Structure formats: structure tokens, C-alpha cells
Amino acid sequence: MKKSRFSFKRFKAIMMKEFIQVKRDPISLKLPFIMPIVMMLLFGYAVNTDVENIPTAVFDQCKTEDSSQFIEKFADSKYFIITENVDNEAQLADLVDSGKVKAGLIIPANYSEQIKNKVNAEIQLVIDGTDPTTARTALSSGLLIMREYSQKYTAEKLIKYGITAEKLPGISLKTNVWYNPDLENTRFTIPGLVGLILQNITIMLTAFALVREKERSTIEQLIVTPIKPSELILGKLIPYIVIGYTGFLFALGICVWFFKVNVAGSLGLLLLLGFLFVFCSLSIGMLISTFAKNQMQAMIVMVFVLLPSILLSGFIFPRDAMPKVIGFIGYFIPLTYFLDIIRGVMLKGIGLKYLWQDSLALLLFTIVILFIATKRFRKSLD
């Protein structure tokens, strides 16, 4: 076959055609704006594992100043909200069964006596363990409140004997949480979401654009023209690079201005690596299009790509907690690396010094996938 050079004219004809088609397709045009809004509102608010205001019932059998002081301590914390006061354990059990309360505080009748008689008083915290997230928060914050109260109580008593806390030896742990001092979930989820949205928009549009040509058999007409695969692929993909990147910038804008998660590190680096990730997603979309004969099939294949990327990339569930084998699969998902990058740059403010491995992995993935996709795509043309 006689080789001829890349024709800019043919490439431009393809690109212009693709731009017109995108312009006429309201979904492709709105997707980079609607998807970030919908997904960020959903994930920003619904997927919130910061549990607060756990409805709590109190069964106070003591009813003294001591007991109400203790209950107040619980009510003052932002984790518990006292919604019910009950008179017996059966009532409490009923409330937990019906789900009206998630926790119950039981104070024994002899609470006041016990603490006055210098006996260790025993208070019971009942927790509904159905939802582990809520239960865990209730458990840890309940323990914390009790310990704090108990310590304060002990200290007060010690002062009476002329002993202050300073006179007692002890170890204290001074904690210092970096990057996200308030442990806000949105600061973790939202930047990750920017990466996920970028991936989804680009994969979806690219796969559909290429499959559509097959579905309507216009590809057959294109093959008999002198067009070269490189011109066709490049010309077809540029509009989707533009759309994918627009979606990325828009999502980043929402992240910064609406959720107030600022870019701690270099914005330039983030924009550059974001561009690399658009390319990577584009190649994945192209690869999908070589498997699928129509848009329906493309959709099915896409689910197989998108679902693992949500579950295994560390977007929601920490990869450290996964069994080794499952966690290993995550290394084959490009989003895993981009999440490291975007969280690193946005939250930690770190640069290539720490992110070069992730960046290199992403680059390698992009090159390999693009290579396979182009190869398979050419084959499907021949």
C-alpha cells in the first residue's frame, strides 16, 4: 500500500463534522455541565459519612442532679440529640426496634450513691448496630464523652484531697490532623468526584461517538474514502477532548467556589495532569467502541468499566482496607492514580516530587491503552 502523508484538510473535515454533530446533540452539549452539578450535589450531600445528631433515648432511673448533669454532657455534644425520655427498658427496646432512636442511655438508680461512695459507677449505652457507620460514631463519641467526664470528675475529687493533675505522672497524646483538620468528608469526596466526573463524561461520549458511526453504517462509507485512520481518529476525538476538559474545569469550579475546597498545591500541575487523564479516558472510550457494535452494547461494557472504577479506585472506600487481591486490581484502574494526584494536589498541596510515580503510571496507562485502542480501531476499519 502506498503511504501518503497526514492530510490536514481531511482531518479538519472530520473534526468540523464532529463539532456540528456535537452541537446538534443536546445531551453531549449539556453533559459536561449537568453531570458535575447532579453528581456533586448527590455525592456532596447524600454520601456523607459524618454522622451527627444521633437520636437518643434516655432511661434515667436515678433522676438526681448528678445524673442530669451527665445527660446534659451527652446532649451538648453534636453527636447525640436526646429525643425521648423513657421509664423502663421495654420502652427503650421498643424505640430502638422501631428505629425512632439509634442509641439509648441507661443510668442506674444508684448512680448518685455509687459516685458518692467512691464506687465505679456503671452507665450503659445501647447502640443500634444495623448501620455500622452510625454505630461506630455513637460508640466512639459515647466513649469519649464518658471518659472526659469521668476524668474531670476524678480531677475535681482529687483537688479536694490537695492533689492536682499536674502532680500526677501521666502520658497525654497530642493529636494533630493535617490537611483536613475537621475530618470533613466533603474535602475527601469532592476532589475525587472531579476525577470521576471527568472520566465518566469522556469515556461515555467517546464510546458513543465512535459506535454511532458503526451503528448507522456511515463508517462503511468513510472506509472507501482516502481517509487515513490517524486522521479519522484524531479528527473525531478532538471535540470530545474539548467537552471532557470543559466538564473537568466546570467540576473543579464547583469544587472550589461552592464546596470551598481550595487547591492547596499548584493549579497548573493539576490542569496539566487533568489533561493527561482526559486523554487516558478517551482511549478507554475508544477501546470500548472497538468491542461494541451498537450504543446498547457500549452502555453494557461501560458499566463493567465504570463500576469497578468507583468501587476499587479508592473513590469511596479506602484501598488500605481492601483484601490484597482486590486492592491489587485497583492498580489497573487509571482513576486510582488520578485520585492520588488530585487529592494530593488539592488537599495536601504536594507536587511532582511526591506524585511522580502516580503521574508516570497514568502516562504509561494512557500510552498503552491508546496504543491498543488505535490498533484495534484500525483493525475494525480494515
Add this chain to the structure above:
Amino acid sequence: MDYAIHVENLTKRFGSFTAVDNISFSIPKGTIFGFLGPNGSGKSTTIRMLCGVLHPTSGSALIMGRDVAKETEAVRQGLGYMSQRFSLYEDLTVEENLDFYAGVYGLSKKVTADRKKELIAMANLTGKEKSLAGTLSGGWKQRLALGCALIHKPKLLILDEPTAGVDPVSRRVFWEIIHELARQGITILVTTHYMDEAESCDTVGFILDGKLINIASPQELIAQEGAKNLEDIFIKYVEKATNQKINSTFNSLNFLKGEDDAL
């Protein structure tokens, strides 16, 4: 002699199945060649090999003296192709479809504008330049697809069932255009299942089970076979090849006869 298409011992096998079996024929320039045969007989496979979309298992095809396998791109530059379903971009307008193919063949702006005007007039699409191709009716779509296949001024036009599913008036108009193009020196290869269309071709070839059964002018064929028309010849060939009479086995559909006792 200079042939537009010169095919020699062309064969295409897919695994153990032979789709095109050692066919040879030559078509002189400026003539209309009707390529006939039942569905699945190997017409489309042959056409795909002529366009360089499929590579032949053996044999060769020369288009305008150029080997398709060796000079694919040069061959394609001089080839107009219209696939079975008029594969236009339905979300592009009439003008944009023509512009696109002009760009793909690397035509200049000036040439594109001139040819577009003429092609729109030929296809009777004046006033519809800004309509989306998807909103056109069958006959218009078909003529627009022909326009797109002609914009780069090909020497050979390959039409795969161009009149399938089109009304009789559009069919007549279309064939008038085809004959006019042939008079201007363009060679045309056309497949069709309409025998009245086949009879107006200069040469017809019958392909059956991948083998070229006969190739001659329609008049010669009718005289040779002593048949009334091409349709009889078509049916005769198929009967000979399959060794059975072509008549429906409708009589064996017993459930359609008698009382409906089941209801």
C-alpha cells in the same frame, strides 16, 4: 483495451466458506455493469474487494489500471461508492453532508462551492440545502447520497442496491441520472434486484454461490437462454444451482386451512 474494472481469478474465503470463488471479468470504460445475484451470493463481498475494504484471498482486481491491493488510496480517490443503506449523516444538513465529503477528498473551497451547486441541482434538492438529511424522504436521501459519492468527480461509481426501498418515480429519475453519468464517461457498477433496471445496463453478470455464472449484454443473454426476460433467466439459474423448482411450499401450511376448531 483499457478497462475500468479488470478482475482476474478473484477469490475470497472466510475460513472454510468461499464467498467469492475464482471470478474474472472486465468492464470497459463508460459502460454500466449490472451485477446480479440472490442475497448472499457474493456481490457485496466482490464490491468490498474492489473498494479495497476487504483483501482478496487470491487473484487481483485492477481499477483504472491500478491494483487495488497495492495502490488502495489512489484507487479510492477515483472511486465513488454508495453503500446499501444510504449512509448519510442524518444530523447534518444537505450542504454539510456534501461539504464533509468534499473535505474528505481534499477539494478546495472554490471547487466545492461550484460542484455543490451543480449536485444540489442534479439531486433536485434546491431549497433544501439547510434541511437535515434525516428529514428527507427516501428518494431525496438516495440522490443526496449519490451527490456525496460524486463530489470528487470519480471515474468509477459503485452503487450497492441504490434503489432498494425507493418509490417508482424516484427510481426512474435516479436511472436517468445514471445513464447521463455514463454518457459523460463515468463507468458504473450497480447491483440491483429489479430486472427492469438490469435490462437497461450495457452488461450484466450473474453471480451465484460466489461463482460468476454468465456475463453478457442483456439482449445476448435473453437470446442465448431463449428466455422471455432477465427475470426468467435469474430464476432458471437459481433453480439449476439449487436443483429444485422455485415454488412456494405454502400447501404444507395445513394450519391455515380448514375450520378454526382450536378457537
